[in-house]
Amino acid sequence: MDKISIFWFRRDLRIEDNTALNEALLRSKKVLPLFIFDEQIVNGLPPDDPRINYIYDNLYTINQSIKSNNSSILCIKGNTVNVWKELIRSYSIECVYVNKDYEPYARMRDAEIEKLLLANGVEFLSFKDQVIHEENEVLKENGTPYTVFTPYKNKWLKIYKSILPTVTHGYQNLIQKIIPFPSLDELGFKKSSINVKEYNLSQIHSYSENRDFPDLDSTSYLSPHLRFGTVSIRMIISVLKPSDQVFMSELIWREFFMQILFHFPNVVTQNFKSKYDGIRWLNNEVDFEKWCQGKTGYPLVDAGMRQLNKTGYMHNRVRMVTAGFLCKHLLIDWRFGEAYFAKKLLDFELSSNNGNWQWAAGTGCDAAPYFRIFNPIEQLKKFDKNEIYIKRWIPELGTDAYPDPIIEHKYARNRALETYKMGLNN
DNA sequence: TGAAATGTTGGGGCG
DNA sequence: ACGCCCCAACATTTC
Numbered sequence: 436m437d438k439i440s441i442f443w444f445r446r447d448l449r450i451e452d453n454t455a456l457n458e459a460l461l462r463s464k465k466v467l468p469l470f471i472f473d474e475q476i477v478n479g480l481p482p483d484d485p486r487i488n489y490i491y492d493n494l495y496t497i498n499q500s501i502k503s504n505n506s507s508i509l510c511i512k513g514n515t516v517n518v519w520k521e522l523i524r525s526y527s528i529e530c531v532y533v534n535k536d537y538e539p540y541a542r543m544r545d546a547e548i549e550k551l552l553l554a555n556g557v558e559f560l561s562f563k564d565q566v567i568h569e570e571n572e573v574l575k576e577n578g579t580p581y582t583v584f585t586p587y588k589n590k591w592l593k594i595y596k597s598i599l600p601t602v603t604h605g606y607q608n609l610i611q612k613i614i615p616f617p618s619l620d621e622l623g624f625k626k627s628s629i630n631v632k633e634y635n636l637s638q639i640h641s642y643s644e645n646r647d648f649p650d651l652d653s654t655s656y657l658s659p660h661l662r663f664g665t666v667s668i669r670m671i672i673s674v675l676k677p678s679d680q681v682f683m684s685e686l687i688w689r690e691f692f693m694q695i696l697f698h699f700p701n702v703v704t705q706n707f708k709s710k711y712d713g714i715r716w717l718n719n720e721v722d723f724e725k726w727c728q729g730k731t732g733y734p735l736v737d738a739g740m741r742q743l744n745k746t747g748y749m750h751n752r753v754r755m756v757t758a759g760f761l762c763k764h765l766l767i768d769w770r771f772g773e774a775y776f777a778k779k780l781l782d783f784e785l786s787s788n789n790g791n792w793q794w795a796a797g798t799g800c801d802a803a804p805y806f807r808i809f810n811p812i813e814q815l816k817k818f819d820k821n822e823i824y825i826k827r828w829i830p831e832l833g834t835d836a837y838p839d840p841i842i843e844h845k846y847a848r849n850r851a852l853e854t855y856k857m858g859l860n861n
Numbered sequence: 862t863g864a865a866a867t868g869t870t871g872g873g874g875c876g
Numbered sequence: 877a878c879g880c881c882c883c884a885a886c887a888t889t890t891c
Contacts, residue, residue, distance in 0.1 A: 806891040807863050
């Protein structure tokens, strides 16, 4: 039996400028592309989760596009370890190629699979692909990680040399074998009514002027594409101009929080700054439910939550306002908000979601100070003064059906200040 | 990538 | 012309 190599798709769902795939095609004459719907992940999601749909659709499209070479993606649902044990039995595998995934669960899984493969004489090669600079490439002089964004960014930019997307040299080294591609139904999933929007770079050069106005809908919608790797980060960076530094900074925030999660994995469950551990959250369930449903009586908060519930997306400015409202006005632990966003966001990325929630709560590294409290009315005046965005998402606005504010701003502000001050450890 | 509270300044109304 | 008050506008401090 001829030896083959396997390229394992994970969160890099494209065939252009895909580092590990390119390496596999360069070094091996028989490359089998693989995707595993990991039961440990998907079993925790509803069968019609839009992100599962999005992954499926992209795999389907890639599978169609390599059919001209008589090639296929092997698409399986199962327990990842068991799938690999089975693959080792059915194929004579020389080498497995992957792009690195930096999340705690993925690192643990990959370490386990690598061990299994090595024990069976299979080489496991992993490559940097998802980021420009990975966890140990941007460090302080003393070799420790940065925990403040601005110096991190300065160092990031200092060592950055423009990287162009790689050109793929053809896919003829993919194994020529038609494998039936499973239907969504056969995988045990269902069609979702929510779809990922295509990304849009046409307004990228006016990002810094328009980004704070949610009614303009001028943002790029890149986030889910970066999350699932349907676009390469090198391609995005390569279209930026020197004047696009604000947009560039957002991409650097992404890598900042990735390296924070890598070096401080306890942030998943703990405050980055433990001096906030003593905050007595109220965690009122009725308040939380109203926040989730977009029924707080604060239009900007409610519009954001409804946009999230309906589309799986929320404008960034509004994310800050809704998150701040949950933590400060309602005194609900940021972990509840984080979990809700994780469930709903198409672009859900553990590192960014966690980092930004801890930012909003004031508990994170380089976070907003706790006494910086957004006034949802002032934010509305500043960023949606013509009320276009809020009317778009709250049809009953201005009628009796729209609720009164669940809490008065001034009262909530003072209560938050007192509660945070009281909870401080030093 | 905050907002409120407090302080300062200076123009204008008015006796 | 002067002193006094009011208050908008801006600046600084505080949370």
